[in-house]
Amino acid sequence: MPATDADRQASPAIDAGEVLLSLKGVQKSFGGVQALRGADLEVRKGEVLALVGDNGAGKSTLIKAIMGVHQPDAGSIVLEGREITVAHPDQARRLGIEAIYQDLALVGTFDLARNFFLGREKMKSYLGGLIRVLDRDAMRAEALSVLENRVGIAIHNPYASAYVLSGGQRQAIAIGRAIDSDARLIIMDEPTAALGVEETERVLAIISRLRDQGLTLLVISHNLEHVFRCADRIAVMHGGRVTAQMRREDVTRQEVVGHIMGSRLTDEAPPN
Numbered sequence: 001m002p003a004t005d006a007d008r009q010a011s012p013a014i015d016a017g018e019v020l021l022s023l024k025g026v027q028k029s030f031g032g033v034q035a036l037r038g039a040d041l042e043v044r045k046g047e048v049l050a051l052v053g054d055n056g057a058g059k060s061t062l063i064k065a066i067m068g069v070h071q072p073d074a075g076s077i078v079l080e081g082r083e084i085t086v087a088h089p090d091q092a093r094r095l096g097i098e099a100i101y102q103d104l105a106l107v108g109t110f111d112l113a114r115n116f117f118l119g120r121e122k123m124k125s126y127l128g129g130l131i132r133v134l135d136r137d138a139m140r141a142e143a144l145s146v147l148e149n150r151v152g153i154a155i156h157n158p159y160a161s162a163y164v165l166s167g168g169q170r171q172a173i174a175i176g177r178a179i180d181s182d183a184r185l186i187i188m189d190e191p192t193a194a195l196g197v198e199e200t201e202r203v204l205a206i207i208s209r210l211r212d213q214g215l216t217l218l219v220i221s222h223n224l225e226h227v228f229r230c231a232d233r234i235a236v237m238h239g240g241r242v243t244a245q246m247r248r249e250d251v252t253r254q255e256v257v258g259h260i261m262g263s264r265l266t267d268e269a270p271p272n
């Protein structure tokens, strides 16, 4: 059964929680730029972990290292106790890790069903298997059902091409596709950055709903109000390292801002 807010508060589960994914000493340079300087991060099962940090702190690079978009120069990535090397995003997906980026989420000219089943299309056959065609009705029905029942949104124009849908609807479809592919970790890079107020509320509600279904989410955000509303824990990046990881209820917004600015670094000079 998915944990509720009450369960989480009643037990120290978040601190003692089983680790789903951990990164140790991950480094990545682009030419002369050291984007990651030995980043350590723990994502625990069933939590919403917010990853915050100033522009250029290394957040996107870190998730691209998890997704196999970038190969780390050093360090390790461990999924459920097993060290993994992720050569390509398709491999991350096979391991149950899905990332949702605002822009790359959908193919604009495809409709809901095609986007939802991208790369895992349902087919139907005629004439004893001689002719195989896309089973658009089955794909559309499953997509609408997952979106309504698990993501909690209704799509009123399921035949429309993705480019006419709103940012929030596109986001919801990408999320629905991820959970329908049995993702156990969903990573979102700035899920509310380009959305209006109402759509932002919808995406925040989706995040809470998925957490209540037992999914694990790693969410990058610049918006601390959103972070404090939906995260169980907060990890802060500064200068290519994760400089703090804490439970949301143990910190104030001001303290998080201090970490983001690097003013809490005591054991080393702040990176330039």
Ligand SMILES: Nc1ncnc2c1ncn2[C@@H]1O[C@H](COP(=O)(O)OP(=O)(O)OP(=O)(O)O)[C@@H](O)[C@H]1O
Pocket (backbone or CB within 6 Å): 030, 033, 034, 035, 053, 054, 055, 056, 057, 058, 059, 060, 061, 062
């Ligand atoms: N492909 C790349 N080639 C060269 N430099 C890169 C590349 N990707 C990232 N960088 C550099 O690495 C550093 C970290 O960038 P990254 O995009 O990870 O930061 P971020 O924390 O996601 O920032 P933002 O909040 O602005 O999205 C920056 O100095 C950036 O310019």
Ligand SMILES: [Mg+2]
Pocket (backbone or CB within 6 Å): 059, 060, 061
């Ligand atoms: Mg980024």
